Amino acid sequence: MQVRLALPIGQLQDSTAALLKEAGFAIGDYREGSRSYRPRCEAFPGLFTKVFHEKDIAIQVAIGNYDVGICRLDWVEELLAKYHSDAVVKVGALGYGKRSLYAVAASSSEAKSLEAIRSRSESLRIVSEYPNLAESFALKQRLRRFQIFPAWGAAGVYPPENAELAIVAETSSNRLREQGLVPVATILESSACLVANRNSLEGKDLSQLLAALSRADVGDIDVEEAGGGGAAAGAQRSAIGEPVVSLALPDGHQQPHTVDFLNRAGLKIDGYNVGRPTARPRIGVDGVTVKVIRPQDMPLQVANGNFDLAITGRDWLRDHRFRFPSSPVEELLQLGFGKVRIVAVVTQDMSVSSTDDLRKLKRDSVLRVASEYVNIADKYAHDNHLTPCKIVPTWGASEAFLPEDADVLIENTETGSTIAEHNLKIIDTLFESSACLIGNTEAMGRLDKREKISHLVEAMRRGIEAHPHS
Amino acid sequence: MKVPRCKGTRDLLPQDMAKFRRIEAEFRNCCLGWGYQEIRTPILEYLHLFTSAGTLSPDMLGRVYSFLDWDGWSGERVVLRPDGTIPAARLYVENFQNLPIAKLFYVENMFAFEGTGKESRERWQCGAELIGGSKPEGDVELLSLALEAIARLGIDPVEIRLAHAGLLRTFLEGLGLSGEQEAEVLDQIFSGNVDVLVDIKGGNPELEKQLQLLFGMKGSSPGFVENLRSVCAPLLPALEPSLNELARIASLLTGLGFGYGIDFTSGRGFEYYTGIIFGFYSSGRRLGGGGRYDELIPLVGGGSVCASGFALYVDELMDLVKETPRRERILVKAKGAEGLRDSLEVAWLLRGAGYIAEFDLGYKETSDFRWIVVMRGGEGIELIDQLSGKKRRKSSPAELLRFLEEAGCK
Numbered sequence: 001m002q003v004r005l006a007l008p009i010g011q012l013q014d015s016t017a018a019l020l021k022e023a024g025f026a027i028g029d030y031r032e033g034s035r036s037y038r039p040r041c042e043a044f045p046g047l048f049t050k051v052f053h054e055k056d057i058a059i060q061v062a063i064g065n066y067d068v069g070i071c072r073l074d075w076v077e078e079l080l081a082k083y084h085s086d087a088v089v090k091v092g093a094l095g096y097g098k099r100s101l102y103a104v105a106a107s108s109s110e111a112k113s114l115e116a117i118r119s120r121s122e123s124l125r126i127v128s129e130y131p132n133l134a135e136s137f138a139l140k141q142r143l144r145r146f147q148i149f150p151a152w153g154a155a156g157v158y159p160p161e162n163a164e165l166a167i168v169a170e171t172s173s174n175r176l177r178e179q180g181l182v183p184v185a186t187i188l189e190s191s192a193c194l195v196a197n198r199n200s201l202e203g204k205d206l207s208q209l210l211a212a213l214s215r216a217d218v219g220d221i222d223v224e225e226a227g228g229g230g231a232a233a234g235a236q237r238s239a240i241g242e243p244v245v246s247l248a249l250p251d252g253h254q255q256p257h258t259v260d261f262l263n264r265a266g267l268k269i270d271g272y273n274v275g276r277p278t279a280r281p282r283i284g285v286d287g288v289t290v291k292v293i294r295p296q297d298m299p300l301q302v303a304n305g306n307f308d309l310a311i312t313g314r315d316w317l318r319d320h321r322f323r324f325p326s327s328p329v330e331e332l333l334q335l336g337f338g339k340v341r342i343v344a345v346v347t348q349d350m351s352v353s354s355t356d357d358l359r360k361l362k363r364d365s366v367l368r369v370a371s372e373y374v375n376i377a378d379k380y381a382h383d384n385h386l387t388p389c390k391i392v393p394t395w396g397a398s399e400a401f402l403p404e405d406a407d408v409l410i411e412n413t414e415t416g417s418t419i420a421e422h423n424l425k426i427i428d429t430l431f432e433s434s435a436c437l438i439g440n441t442e443a444m445g446r447l448d449k450r451e452k453i454s455h456l457v458e459a460m461r462r463g464i465e466a467h468p469h470s
Numbered sequence: 471m472k473v474p475r476c477k478g479t480r481d482l483l484p485q486d487m488a489k490f491r492r493i494e495a496e497f498r499n500c501c502l503g504w505g506y507q508e509i510r511t512p513i514l515e516y517l518h519l520f521t522s523a524g525t526l527s528p529d530m531l532g533r534v535y536s537f538l539d540w541d542g543w544s545g546e547r548v549v550l551r552p553d554g555t556i557p558a559a560r561l562y563v564e565n566f567q568n569l570p571i572a573k574l575f576y577v578e579n580m581f582a583f584e585g586t587g588k589e590s591r592e593r594w595q596c597g598a599e600l601i602g603g604s605k606p607e608g609d610v611e612l613l614s615l616a617l618e619a620i621a622r623l624g625i626d627p628v629e630i631r632l633a634h635a636g637l638l639r640t641f642l643e644g645l646g647l648s649g650e651q652e653a654e655v656l657d658q659i660f661s662g663n664v665d666v667l668v669d670i671k672g673g674n675p676e677l678e679k680q681l682q683l684l685f686g687m688k689g690s691s692p693g694f695v696e697n698l699r700s701v702c703a704p705l706l707p708a709l710e711p712s713l714n715e716l717a718r719i720a721s722l723l724t725g726l727g728f729g730y731g732i733d734f735t736s737g738r739g740f741e742y743y744t745g746i747i748f749g750f751y752s753s754g755r756r757l758g759g760g761g762r763y764d765e766l767i768p769l770v771g772g773g774s775v776c777a778s779g780f781a782l783y784v785d786e787l788m789d790l791v792k793e794t795p796r797r798e799r800i801l802v803k804a805k806g807a808e809g810l811r812d813s814l815e816v817a818w819l820l821r822g823a824g825y826i827a828e829f830d831l832g833y834k835e836t837s838d839f840r841w842i843v844v845m846r847g848g849e850g851i852e853l854i855d856q857l858s859g860k861k862r863r864k865s866s867p868a869e870l871l872r873f874l875e876e877a878g879c880k
Contacts, residue, residue, distance in 0.1 A: 084532075084585055123518075125545070138521075139528045142653075145518040147545030303543035324543045388473075 003047050003206055006061060006069035007039075008054045009397050012192050015096040016070050023212035037400035037422065047209070050404070053395040055129075058195060062087045065405050067200035068209060070094065074101050074130065074169055074190040081132035089196045092214055097192035099171045101130065103137060104181040106160035112182050114141060117165065127151050127158040128167035137167065137187055149301070152294040152395075154251065156181055157279040161246070162291070162306035179279075245288045245443075245452040248302070248310035250295040251277060254435060257337040258311055261435075265463025267456070287452050296372075299438060303327045308443040308453060311335065315342055315373060315412060315433035322375035328441045333460055338435040340412040342373070344380065344428040345419055347403040355384050355428045358408065370394050370406035377410040380430060399424060478584055478591035488793040490594070493623060493784055494577050497596040500619040501575040504611070506598055509574050511557035514539075517547040522769045525556055527657040527741045533583040535591075550581035553740070554597045555763065555779055556770065562601050563772035571602035577784075590785065595758075599779035601767065606718040609746050609762060609778050614726070616750060616758060616780050623791045629751040630730040632719070633737030635761060636745050637712035641684070644677050644706045645670060662738045677705055689732035692720040712745070719746055742766045748780070753790060758782035796826075798879040801839040803830040808847025816845060819867045825879070841879070843870065 007016060013032045020027050020041075027049060030039035041047045052060060057071035058079040064087070076088060103126075105112050111120060123145040128134040131150035138146040151158075155166040156179055165184065170176050173183050194213055200206060249272060250258055256274045269290060271281035277292045293301065298310035299320030314331065321327060344355060352358045358367075370392040371377035381389045392406050399422040402409050412433065413419055419426060437460055443449050475481065482490060498508065517536050520526045526534075535550040542548070551557055558574055566572040575598040584591050598615060600608050613630065620628050638659065642652045647670070658666040667685055670678060680702050689695065695717040703709050716732070723730050738759065739747045745762030760780025767775040800820055804813035813829070820827035820843075828839075836842060837856070844852040851864040853873070864870040 123546075136532065139531045142521070142528070144522050146521070148547075149545050300543055304545065320543075323538075324541060326541050327543050 004066045006066040023216040055395040091194040094192040101187040102183040103185040109160045125163040127163040152296040248307040333437040335435040342430045343426045345409040368406040370401040371410035477587040496622040506573040506575040594784035595781040597781035601777040604776035631736035633747045635743040664735045799826040800841045805846040809845040813845040
């Protein structure tokens with residue numbers, strides 16, 4: 001009988017590898033930086049393991065694709081906050097990966113206590129990678145009016161200008177203070193935990209794995225924490241009344257290209273260097289502030305007026321517009337760099353070579369389409385009459401889903417080599433994407449912002465012309 | 471692939487709809503007769519209408535269907551209406567604030583998530599709201615209206631249970647619980663879980679004892695309220711206004727000859743209740759309930775206006791009510807082209823006289839009908855009584871109608 005185990009990618013990876021080794025389940029090729037999604041356990045051939053982003057693990061175990069999983073408790077609670085399911089059983093804490101989930105405000109903010117927050121009469125903006133826990137926090141606190149902004153990351157950067165509260169995971173409140181944040185409430189204490197599917201626990205013998213993992217004891221293995229640089233790190237608060245134009249710049253893969261591009265455009269920005277950018281780099285243009293956030297979050301943030309301009313990908317803009325067709329965000333410039341294709345991918349073993357084939361394929365189960373681009377995937381399925389079908393949202397490492405946990409993947413690719421490497425093939429190109437400058441249409445019409453916005457847009461236009469073939 | 475019904479939903483089949491429409495019709499007639507006016511609020515409302523403190527408990531808010539609309543990029547959520555009173559209050563503030571009193575009623579569906587999927591997540595309610603009245607007489611009017619509607623549906627006997635939210639809140643405040651504890655206990659009580667009271671540990675043991683007493687007894691007369699007053703009010707004088715209100719309602723109901731039980735464990739309801747809470751029960755089922763909500767109108771942006779209301783649960787009533795006796799069904803057959811023309815005319819006259827006249831399309835069992843009318847064009851009307859097997863000739867539609875009426879078909 002096969003036992004299916006879902007393992008985390010990223011921060012927990014080295015500690016989890018050590019735990020498995022101590023428990024006698026050493027898994028080759030499971031370490032930070034490895035590209036293998038299906039590492040094998042030589043000692044136990046009956047153990048099938050797959051590597052996922054932590055957030056996906058709780059979901060995969062809940063729906064029964066995996067019997068057992070390891071992820072931090074905060075992701076389990078995030079799932080259960082919205083879906084009151086008893087399908088996931090929290091078997092026990094594993095003693096490493098400790099952190100707490102805090103509701104935080106900027107230290108410069110006036111409302112830094114629960115009472116102050118509750119007594120606000122205006123709408124309270126809460127940004128978080130944990131939107132379900134954020135909503136349940138808001139309801140429990142009886143907040144009269146609130147808005148939840150789901151974010152892919154960098155939530156701590158938003159307060160005070162772009163949100164009153166962020167719900168963030170951090171190892172200590174001191175680390176929050178270093179980022180210019182103060183905890184308003186501790187929502188939960190979290191650490192790596194062992195979770196199991198209820199049906200698997202009730203009907204399958206998992207005792208060998210569970211007993212060994214519960215006995216083993218490892219501490220934390222130092223990993224460099226991502227993030228840093230929240231509200232205090234160079235907070236740029238302009239004098240009250242001064243009109244300010246806010247620009248969002250991307251972190252991650254897009255950053256090196258963006259740095260080059262801004263140099264060409266003659267926009268000098270301090271603190272936005274390749275490597276670890278600060279959260280609030282300084283731009284040498286009066287009345288313009290800059291923040292570094294995830295490109296995925298930018299269209300929504302520009303739409304709701306938190307930023308006037310942002311450099312993101314056309315893929316994310318399109319994903320946003322499919323969800324909110326009348327959103328006040330528009331593409332101002334195509335920047336040319338960061339070219340990718342958005343493609344539909346299946347496993348090599350599937351006997352289809354086009355979306356048409358996929359539609360005609362005789363199936364006796366629902367077609368599972370996995371993607372980070374939930375709205376693009378949804379539209380692709382509708383437009384191509386792929387029915388019945390369900391969309392499986394993913395948070396990275398999406399290639400791992402095929403073929404066991406999804407049938408089709410909507411993914412971006414530069415060269416197609418990663419796709420080929422994982423025994424997958426492209427059956428359709430949905431569109432081509434590259435970096436673009438987006439803006440809030442209302443902000444562009446405002447007298448106090450119009451001039452500064454067009455100054456930035458013109459500088460960027462010159463940057464494109466200086467290097468038209470990038 | 472067969473597409474199943476969505477989990478937690480139900481279809482209403484013809485026999486269900488017959489009951490549903492009967493309940494709706496009786497309720498509407500009662501309300502119109504009492505001078506109430508019908509409204510209908512949209513199925514979508516902003517979430518923040520319901521998150522205003524004191525309108526719906528976190529438990530209920532945790533089960534609402536909330537989502538981002540197509541223009542919801544600002545993060546502003548909308549919900550499928552989870553309750554009828556709060557939208558009615560919003561509607562009142564928008565439209566009727568200048569009136570001294572607004573008497574409104576509605577027949578609407580509400581949505582709340584239910585985990586097993588075995589119960590319907592969509593519930594229909596017949597509700598009435600009396601906005602602008604602060605007198606106990608108004609509460610008694612609503613009680614009488616609800617009882618009349620239930621009686622017209624032929625449901626008997628019906629039991630009335632009374633509790634008082636103001637009295638309960640004053641008690642909990644007297645116990646010295648923290649604001650958060652108090653809200654949690656109230657949330658539990660309003661959800662129907664009174665066991666929570668056993669574990670209450672506040673700073674006033676004497677009052678705790680009284681609270682257990684309160685929940686351990688069931689009164690049935692104004693005298694019971696006076697007994698409570700003599701025991702509890704000396705310990706907690708703040709209870710007096712609530713006791714006065716409860717005593718007034720009890721004596722009005724006694725005067726009207728209504729039986730009732732004062733039972734604080736029945737204090738199920740909504741967090742927005744401030745005064746009397748009433749529930750209607752029959753055959754062990756809760757058929758509906760209501761109460762006074764004097765602070766709701768200001769919470770949704772209106773002036774300081776008192777109000778009370780109730781709702782009857784259509785799904786519960788449907789299990790107890792009988793269908794309205796169906797109208798006589800007559801099958802109309804046509805022979806030849808002329809017969810078709812005549813049959814259209816006679817069917818139209820039959821429908822006008824209150825019968826159900828169905829055309830014979832060839833696939834309906836004739837045994838479903840007692841009467842069959844055959845039109846042959848120019849040869850008069852043939853009427854077959856399938857009960858006796860007799861065939862009769864009628865010379866005109868008028869004669870046919872007379873005969874049917876005399877045969878007692880209506």
